[in-house]
Amino acid sequence: MSRRPLALALALAAACGGSEAFKLTADDNSPDRLEAAFARMGAPRTGPMNASGRPMAYLVARAPRPELVAFDLADKKERWRVPARVTSKVVVGADFIAYTEADKDLVARDPASGAVLWQSGLSARFIGAAADGERLFYTTGGGSRWVLTAATGRTGKELWTADSPGALGAPAARGGLVFSPFVKQWLAVLDARTGDALTRVRGIDEEITFVRATGSNVFFGSRAGVFLLDRRAASGKRAQSTYGNATLPREFVRIHYGFDAFDPVQATYSAYDRNRILWNAHREGRALRFDGGRVVVHTYRFFFGFDAATGGLAWAYSHPRNDVIGSAHLGSAIAFCSSAGQLGAIDPATGARIYQAKVQGQIAGVTFDADGWAPVEKPEPPQPTATVLAAIARDPDARFEDVKKFAVAALAHQGSHQVTGDLIVIIQSESTPPALYEAAVESLVARRDPESLPVLVAALDMQPDFLKGAQPRSVGVLARAIGSLGKAELDPAQRGRAVDALIGHLRAPETSAADLEGVVSALGAIGAGAEIAPLRRFVLMYRADPTFSNQVGAVGAAIDVLVTRGGPAERELVSYVSEDPRSQGSVRDYASRALLQTTTRPGGKKH
Amino acid sequence: MSYRSVRSLSLVLALVVSTTAFAQGKKKPARPQPAGQVGEAQKALVGADLDAATRAAALLGKDRSQAGLDALLDALALGLHPQVAVAALDALAARKKPAALDTLVAYSEHRNPKVRAGAVSALAAIDDRRTEKHILAALHDGHVSVRAAGAAAVAARKLKAGIDPLMLLLVKGDEATAPALAALADPELAKNVAETIGKAPDALVARCLGGILARPDFKPDSARVEVVRALGRIEAQEALEQLTTYVSSVPKNPPRQSRKEAEQLIQLKLGGGGK
Numbered sequence: 001m002s003r004r005p006l007a008l009a010l011a012l013a014a015a016c017g018g019s020e021a022f023k024l025t026a027d028d029n030s031p032d033r034l035e036a037a038f039a040r041m042g043a044p045r046t047g048p049m050n051a052s053g054r055p056m057a058y059l060v061a062r063a064p065r066p067e068l069v070a071f072d073l074a075d076k077k078e079r080w081r082v083p084a085r086v087t088s089k090v091v092v093g094a095d096f097i098a099y100t101e102a103d104k105d106l107v108a109r110d111p112a113s114g115a116v117l118w119q120s121g122l123s124a125r126f127i128g129a130a131a132d133g134e135r136l137f138y139t140t141g142g143g144s145r146w147v148l149t150a151a152t153g154r155t156g157k158e159l160w161t162a163d164s165p166g167a168l169g170a171p172a173a174r175g176g177l178v179f180s181p182f183v184k185q186w187l188a189v190l191d192a193r194t195g196d197a198l199t200r201v202r203g204i205d206e207e208i209t210f211v212r213a214t215g216s217n218v219f220f221g222s223r224a225g226v227f228l229l230d231r232r233a234a235s236g237k238r239a240q241s242t243y244g245n246a247t248l249p250r251e252f253v254r255i256h257y258g259f260d261a262f263d264p265v266q267a268t269y270s271a272y273d274r275n276r277i278l279w280n281a282h283r284e285g286r287a288l289r290f291d292g293g294r295v296v297v298h299t300y301r302f303f304f305g306f307d308a309a310t311g312g313l314a315w316a317y318s319h320p321r322n323d324v325i326g327s328a329h330l331g332s333a334i335a336f337c338s339s340a341g342q343l344g345a346i347d348p349a350t351g352a353r354i355y356q357a358k359v360q361g362q363i364a365g366v367t368f369d370a371d372g373w374a375p376v377e378k379p380e381p382p383q384p385t386a387t388v389l390a391a392i393a394r395d396p397d398a399r400f401e402d403v404k405k406f407a408v409a410a411l412a413h414q415g416s417h418q419v420t421g422d423l424i425v426i427i428q429s430e431s432t433p434p435a436l437y438e439a440a441v442e443s444l445v446a447r448r449d450p451e452s453l454p455v456l457v458a459a460l461d462m463q464p465d466f467l468k469g470a471q472p473r474s475v476g477v478l479a480r481a482i483g484s485l486g487k488a489e490l491d492p493a494q495r496g497r498a499v500d501a502l503i504g505h506l507r508a509p510e511t512s513a514a515d516l517e518g519v520v521s522a523l524g525a526i527g528a529g530a531e532i533a534p535l536r537r538f539v540l541m542y543r544a545d546p547t548f549s550n551q552v553g554a555v556g557a558a559i560d561v562l563v564t565r566g567g568p569a570e571r572e573l574v575s576y577v578s579e580d581p582r583s584q585g586s587v588r589d590y591a592s593r594a595l596l597q598t599t600t601r602p603g604g605k606k607h
Numbered sequence: 608m609s610y611r612s613v614r615s616l617s618l619v620l621a622l623v624v625s626t627t628a629f630a631q632g633k634k635k636p637a638r639p640q641p642a643g644q645v646g647e648a649q650k651a652l653v654g655a656d657l658d659a660a661t662r663a664a665a666l667l668g669k670d671r672s673q674a675g676l677d678a679l680l681d682a683l684a685l686g687l688h689p690q691v692a693v694a695a696l697d698a699l700a701a702r703k704k705p706a707a708l709d710t711l712v713a714y715s716e717h718r719n720p721k722v723r724a725g726a727v728s729a730l731a732a733i734d735d736r737r738t739e740k741h742i743l744a745a746l747h748d749g750h751v752s753v754r755a756a757g758a759a760a761v762a763a764r765k766l767k768a769g770i771d772p773l774m775l776l777l778v779k780g781d782e783a784t785a786p787a788l789a790a791l792a793d794p795e796l797a798k799n800v801a802e803t804i805g806k807a808p809d810a811l812v813a814r815c816l817g818g819i820l821a822r823p824d825f826k827p828d829s830a831r832v833e834v835v836r837a838l839g840r841i842e843a844q845e846a847l848e849q850l851t852t853y854v855s856s857v858p859k860n861p862p863r864q865s866r867k868e869a870e871q872l873i874q875l876k877l878g879g880g881g882k
Contacts, residue, residue, distance in 0.1 A: 464749055465747045466747055466748060466749045466754065467746065467747045467772055467775050467776065467779075468747070507716045508716070509716060509717065509718045509719075509720070509723060509748075509749070509750075510749045537713070539686075540684065540685055540686040541686050541713070541717065542686065542718070543686050544686050544687055545686075545688065545689060545718070546688070546689075547719070580685075581655040582653070582654075582655055582686070582687070582688065
């Protein structure tokens with residue numbers, strides 16, 4: 001955490017004062033006060049916030065005209081659609097919804113009809129809002145004056161305000177309590193009815209940049225991890241709190257466990273909604289556990305289910321064509337909506353799609369009020385993870401190179417033999433970007449799957465032919481992948497086919513010098529003796545060729561194979577090459593070194 | 608090709624692997640050294656002086672002794688600088704010995720296209736049907752000079768199996784196909800060549816048709832007339848040149864319909880109108 005802005009904020013707070021909740025002198029990190037605050041909290045809520053109890057989605061349409069749409073997820077029906085220029089996320093209370101329009105007005109509507117209940121001008125920049133039952137809480141401010149305001153959701157009547165000289169983040173609310181992050185150092189807990197300061201938690205090990213209330217829990221934390229707001233949270237320390245974080249790949253995941261409460265952009269529907277971690281958690285003993293041991297990464301069109309403990313990929317889901325502009329973890333489903341208005345839900349355990357519906361219009365943002373909703377549609381069987389990963393890797397959308405690299409790397413660990421073919425397609429495609437190509441090559445070589453040998457051989461079997469327009473691609477890579485199977489037990493017939501294909505490329509003049517080295521090494525790895533004769537010929541034929549004078553490359557690799565896998569006859573051949581003046585100097589030197597680095601025991605065994 | 612079947616290479620390798628003293632660089636000769644000029648050439652061929660080795664190879668090509676042939680085959684089997692290898696292959700082409708077949712096949716796959724082309728030309732010189740598949744394979748080579756050597760070999764050997772690949776190469780615009788197809792053409796093939804107008808480069812088709820007309824053995828005149836008319840359909844300047852060459856190469860008498868039509872077409876083309 002950056003200390004300088006914090007020090008400045010603290011200095012301002014000390015100098016200017018503020019409401020009781022946002023002073024420096026409060027009694028922080030008191031387990032008893034925290035316990036007392038919890039005692040005021042209402043019973044856990046198990047369903048949606050809205051009074052009807054229906055699972056709802058509130059969708060913000062940008063085209064063909066700016067509209068706000070209320071959609072009943074269970075009935076798959078629009079409840080209403082009204083013109084609205086929504087500029088913030090929609091928050092949902094029991095009997096109202098609220099949002100900002102044109103960044104200057106706070107607007108509340110009737111959730112049943114969409115009719116405007118009230119509208120009020122904002123006097124400062126909107127930071128974020130939360131709703132709980134009949135009350136709306138919102139934060140505005142900037143510079144040295146920040147205000148948390150409570151209002152009645154149906155009427156807009158102001159109930160109380162709490163001023164702060166230091167930055168306040170977007171609040172959360174649950175069961176009669178309001179939770180407000182304060183200068184990224186504290187989480188202030190206030191009475192929702194009166195605004196009275198009840199207690200505060202001061203983060204000691206890490207800053208507090210988000211707070212999130214679900215029906216049954218309140219979580220807070222930062223990029224680093226998640227604290228459950230319970231009695232133990234009063235320690236302010238990870239080790240003594242109910243705290244957890246997930247193991248996630250860092251290549252493409254923007255790791256943050258909640259929307260940054262201090263970033264006004266994240267109070268709007270933005271790219272942050274398309275690139276986030278979805279999770280639910282609970283206490284297990286003294287530990288925080290992610291529900292199902294799972295966290296889900298949503299990144300634009302893709303969802304990945306990870307084992308929270310190991311970071312292992314459990315499943316992948318690719319949404320066709322359109323970006324998914326918003327998503328939410330509802331407990332037993334991950335709900336989402338695409339920019340084309342396709343609503344969906346995924347089983348967080350399997351990645352199977354378990355719901356689909358459609359709303360009209362170009363959708364820019366969505367708020368789900370559907371906690372605990374479990375779609376009852378017949379689920380589509382989830383596609384095999386390897387299939388989804390391969391499709392992601394081949395996706396023509398050029399924006400997602402990091403995701404594709406991750407998909408390719410993850411493919412290497414998938415058991416399906418089809419994966420090898422998928423990786424080969426990526427490698428051989430002319431449209432594959434260089435970085436993705438490299439990742440696919442690494443994955444292919446890392447697989448070391450003996451069952452894939454027929455696929456590799458089939459890909460390698462093509463020989464160059466000008467007349468037919470046949471130009472083998474990625475010969476060196478395929479050879480490396482075959483060579484990586486050198487220590488595996490291989491079907492003798494398949495091994496023979498592989499050796500024949502490799503010898504074909506060794507002899508083909510079209511094989512590039514770079515590929516040739518891989519071919520020679522692969523022959524050495526799996527040749528089982530059949531490689532010796534062609535490699536002897538190769539060394540003799542090219543030892544005097546100036547093509548190999550600067551870079552001995554394949555000739556050197558062939559010499560290595562001959563001295564390590566051949567017998568006395570091959571050592572004599574290499575010895576001849578090392579001494580004959582017609583051999584290129586670099587080849588002579590290489591042959592001499594190769595002989596020196598290997599000695600022969602009686603009986604011809606090298607060591 | 609199986610490397611193990613390369614006679615001379617196996618022979619030399621047998622020497623290399625079985626004669627430790629040779630492998631260690633001691634000058635223990637594997638065969639009785641021939642005396643005189645061939646002996647000197649043999650030494651030069653395996654020496655470090657590239658130009659001397661190149662001259663030696665040329666000399667051994669003119670020699671008719673078995674020792675000279677063995678010297679060339681052994682040198683190629685042990686590996687030569689490409690410049691020397693080309694000269695050695697040219698020498699083998701001059702010797703036209705089936706004994707060189709396996710070595711030539713091995714070198715027809717060399718990474719250096721000049722070497723490959725030399726090997727193909729040498730294969731073409733050997734009167735042995737086993738060379739044919741290797742000559743035909745050269746038509747599939749990625750390098751134009753090797754395909755040209757293959758095309759010339761197909762023409763020289765009158766290999767009918769080479770006609771289809773040559774036709775494909777004609778459409779792809781390979782220059783060497785024009786003289787090769789012209790050499791192979793009968794009236795039917797000439798008709799097929801004419802049908803590539805609009806698919807193959809105009810100038811190349813014109814040269815091929817002109818080459819056919821230039822062959823005294825291409826008959827009857829009705830077939831020549833068809834070729835002339837095909838040239839008339841080609842707008843490229845090359846067609847006019849080929850027609851002009853044909854007219855000037857054929858005497859007025861006895862009169863030939865093909866010559867007469869060629870003259871008319873020339874007039875038409877010079878007048879600015881083409882058919």
